[in-house]
Every structure is written in C-alpha cells, then in structure tokens.
Amino acid sequence: MIDCAIIGGGPAGLSAALVLGRARRSVVVFDDNRPRNAVTHESHGFLTRDGIKPSEFRATAHREISAYPSVEMRWAHVTAVRKQGDIFEVLTDDQEPLQARIVLLATGLKEQLPAVDGIYDYYGTSLFNCPYCDGWELRDQPLVLIAEGERTFHLAETIWNWSRDLVVCTNGHTVLKDEQKQLLHKHGIQVVEDRISALIGSNGHLERVVFASGEERNCVGGFVLTELSQAAPFASQLGCDMNAMGGIVTNPQGRTSVPGVYAAGDATLQGPAQLILAAAQGSQAAMHINATLTERAFH
Structure with a gap:
C-alpha cells in the first residue's frame, strides 16, 4: 500500500x-x-x-x-x-x-487536428496550436490559421498580436459570423472558407496553402485549432x-x-x-x- x-x-x-x-x-x-x-x-x-x-x-x-x-x-x-x-x-x-x-x-x-492531408507533416515544426508558446518565433511573418471550430475568431484575434499578416482558413466550414468576418477584415485578417486541397512545403516547413478553387496563399507557418x-x-x-x-x-x-x-x-x-x-x-x-x-x- x-x-x-x-x-x-x-x-x-x-x-x-x-x-x-x-x-x-x-x-x-x-x-x-x-x-x-x-x-x-x-x-x-x-x-x-x-x-x-x-x-x-x-x-x-x-x-x-x-x-x-x-x-x-x-x-x-x-x-x-x-x-x-x-x-x-x-x-x-x-x-x-x-x-x-x-x-x-x-x-x-489528446488532440485531433483538422482533416487536411499532410497537416501532421508540419505540426510541431511550422504549425503549432498555442500562440503563447510559439508566437514569438513566428512574429511579423505571413501566417495561416487552420481552424474549423467555434474558437476560430478568438484564436485569430490572439495571433494578430504577433503578426498582422494572417489568413484564416476554415477548410470548407462556415464557422465565423458575418460580424466576425467584418471585424477580422477591418484589421487586415483575410478569411478563406474554401476547402484546403494541399499544404506545400519541405522538411516540416510550410510554404503555401492550396485551396480547392486553385487559389494559393504563401506563408512560413502558422497555427492550428485542435480538438482536445x-x-x-x-x-x-x-x-x-x-x-x-x-x-x-x-x-x-x-x-x-x-x-x-x-x-x-x-x-x-x-x-x-x-x-x-x-x-x-x-x-x-x-x-x-x-x-x-x-x-x-x-x-
């Protein structure tokens, strides 16, 4: 005993x-x-x-x-x-x-990442879940936020403290209210609701996000909203x-x-x-x- x-x-x-x-x-x-x-x-x-x-x-x-x-x-x-x-x-x-x-x-x-092909290849190297843990290292660089849940807006405005060059990617989901989109847009944060078709990069370092429409956005990394x-x-x-x-x-x-x-x-x-x-x-x-x-x- x-x-x-x-x-x-x-x-x-x-x-x-x-x-x-x-x-x-x-x-x-x-x-x-x-x-x-x-x-x-x-x-x-x-x-x-x-x-x-x-x-x-x-x-x-x-x-x-x-x-x-x-x-x-x-x-x-x-x-x-x-x-x-x-x-x-x-x-x-x-x-x-x-x-x-x-x-x-x-x-x-335990955490579950959004259903995006190849996302685990970048997670922990250039994609992270906590801006307080990794925001400083990514400061003032072009970033993406891949998020499909109700905390998307809160996380986006938090990341804005570290980088004003931010794209919110909801991977085909509608998770933001119109007034939230307007507020993000007011602060220069772009929102792309199209489905993500590919993440492009090498050795764990994300370089760009490709959407189903063919549109692409360049980045050096970013954050992911995980389900816990x-x-x-x-x-x-x-x-x-x-x-x-x-x-x-x-x-x-x-x-x-x-x-x-x-x-x-x-x-x-x-x-x-x-x-x-x-x-x-x-x-x-x-x-x-x-x-x-x-x-x-x-x-």
Missing part, C-alpha cells in the same frame, strides 16, 4: 511527485512515455526553462525526483483504476495491481464530474467529486494548456494530498 498513485508523467504529475517526495510520502508515478508534446521542439513560458526541449525537461525532472527514495517511476501503461472502499487499485498491462490511498490523475489530453479530449478514461471510470468542455472538475485544491481522487494539469481544462500552469496545478494538488493524508493520520 502506497500513499499516492500518480497517473501521468507530464509536468503536473512530476511536480506533484517532487512535492510528495519531499513530504516523505510513498509515491508511484505511472508513465507510458507518450507525451502530447512529443512533436514539440521547444517549450516556452516557463521561467528559467524558456526554450527547453520537452525531453530535456522530463530528464531533468526525473533526475531531481530520483533524490527522494520514496518516489518510484514506473514505465507502464495503466489499463484501469478501481475504487474499493477507501482504497484504489491501479492495474497495468504487465505488472501486479498496486494499491494506493489516494490517486492523482495527471493524464493530460481526455487522453485516458479513468476519470469517467471512477465517476468524476466533468465540465462542459470535457475536463475533470476540481476545486481549487485539485479535489474531484470522488473522495480520494485528485486531478491536475491539462486534463482539468482549466485555462490554457501551458507547461508552467500544469506544473503549478500538480504542485498545489500535492500539497493538499499531503494535508489530507496527515489529517487522516491525526484522526
């Missing part, structure tokens, strides 16, 4: 492991080594770590956590998390079930409340609606999917997990 099982080895899970390790709690972190930012070359916005490679960030975190002997990293794919009374059982593909007093879900999200969903089903399996966006509902301390289950990081969909925000949520949840375990011991 351990104090806490952390499902997910991203910034939220690793930050929680560090805090709990320093609190002398027995912890197992389950990581299947399939991070959503695997295609990302650099991570930005984390003070003292701006521009770090995600693999380097994880390696540094593992090295620091290894100083705390009560924390164990397990490279395993979790198949189920079950609640049996006040105890949780974590099942994996190839290991014995593990029992824990508390579970922290830091499983993150839970990367793992454990919150639903355990009966946790979910919000309208599909995120795990938590209170400010990271507690879910199920006693003994906490959640942190992108899976909560509480704000932008940022490295520093996920890490902060993991740290905060860990402090309250430790407080919960202490109260149980005292009473």
Whole structure:
C-alpha cells in the first residue's frame, strides 16, 4: 500500500511527485512515455526553462525526483483504476495491481487536428496550436490559421498580436459570423472558407496553402485549432464530474467529486494548456494530498 498513485508523467504529475517526495510520502508515478508534446521542439513560458526541449525537461525532472527514495517511476501503461472502499487499485498491462490511498490523475489530453492531408507533416515544426508558446518565433511573418471550430475568431484575434499578416482558413466550414468576418477584415485578417486541397512545403516547413478553387496563399507557418479530449478514461471510470468542455472538475485544491481522487494539469481544462500552469496545478494538488493524508493520520 502506497500513499499516492500518480497517473501521468507530464509536468503536473512530476511536480506533484517532487512535492510528495519531499513530504516523505510513498509515491508511484505511472508513465507510458507518450507525451502530447512529443512533436514539440521547444517549450516556452516557463521561467528559467524558456526554450527547453520537452525531453530535456522530463530528464531533468526525473533526475531531481530520483533524490527522494520514496518516489518510484514506473514505465507502464495503466489499463484501469478501481475504487474499493477507501482504497484504489491501479492495474497495468504487465505488472501486479498496486494499491494506493489516494490517486492523482495527471493524464493530460489528446488532440485531433483538422482533416487536411499532410497537416501532421508540419505540426510541431511550422504549425503549432498555442500562440503563447510559439508566437514569438513566428512574429511579423505571413501566417495561416487552420481552424474549423467555434474558437476560430478568438484564436485569430490572439495571433494578430504577433503578426498582422494572417489568413484564416476554415477548410470548407462556415464557422465565423458575418460580424466576425467584418471585424477580422477591418484589421487586415483575410478569411478563406474554401476547402484546403494541399499544404506545400519541405522538411516540416510550410510554404503555401492550396485551396480547392486553385487559389494559393504563401506563408512560413502558422497555427492550428485542435480538438482536445481526455487522453485516458479513468476519470469517467471512477465517476468524476466533468465540465462542459470535457475536463475533470476540481476545486481549487485539485479535489474531484470522488473522495480520494485528485486531478491536475491539462486534463482539468482549466485555462490554457501551458507547461508552467500544469506544473503549478500538480504542485498545489500535492500539497493538499499531503494535508489530507496527515489529517487522516491525526484522526
């Protein structure tokens, strides 16, 4: 029996492991080594770590956590998390079930890109999903936004902060209201609602977008509006409340609606999917997990 099982080895899970390790709690972190930012070359916005490679960030975190002997990293794919009374059982593909007093879900999200041929060839190199992460590197250059969802207008006006040379491509979908189109046009943002027939470039660097009409637009890259969903089903399996966006509902301390289950990081969909925000949520949840375990011991 351990104090806490952390499902997910991203910034939220690793930050929680560090805090709990320093609190002398027995912890197992389950990581299947399939991070959503695997295609990302650099991570930005984390003070003292701006521009770090995600693999380097994880390696540094593992090295620091290894100083705390009560924390164990397990490279395993979790198949189920079950609640049996006040105890949780974590099942994996190839290991014995593990029992824990508390579970922290830091499983993150998975993303789906618009249905455009070849889009994954450019994603992570010249097409990105977050202007706060990659807008600086693309500043003042001709960009495209490929977006098919209701957040298209918001993302377009956000990108405008970094580049005034922007084309919004909705790939044959009508997702903008007339007044939104007019406002974009007022600020020099072009809108093309025609279907995208091809993305042209080399070595991951996008050079132009070709539309079904034969029209083309040159660019050096841009952004993509992705659809996000839970990367793992454990919150639903355990009966946790979910919000309208599909995120795990938590209170400010990271507690879910199920006693003994906490959640942190992108899976909560509480704000932008940022490295520093996920890490902060993991740290905060860990402090309250430790407080919960202490109260149980005292009473």
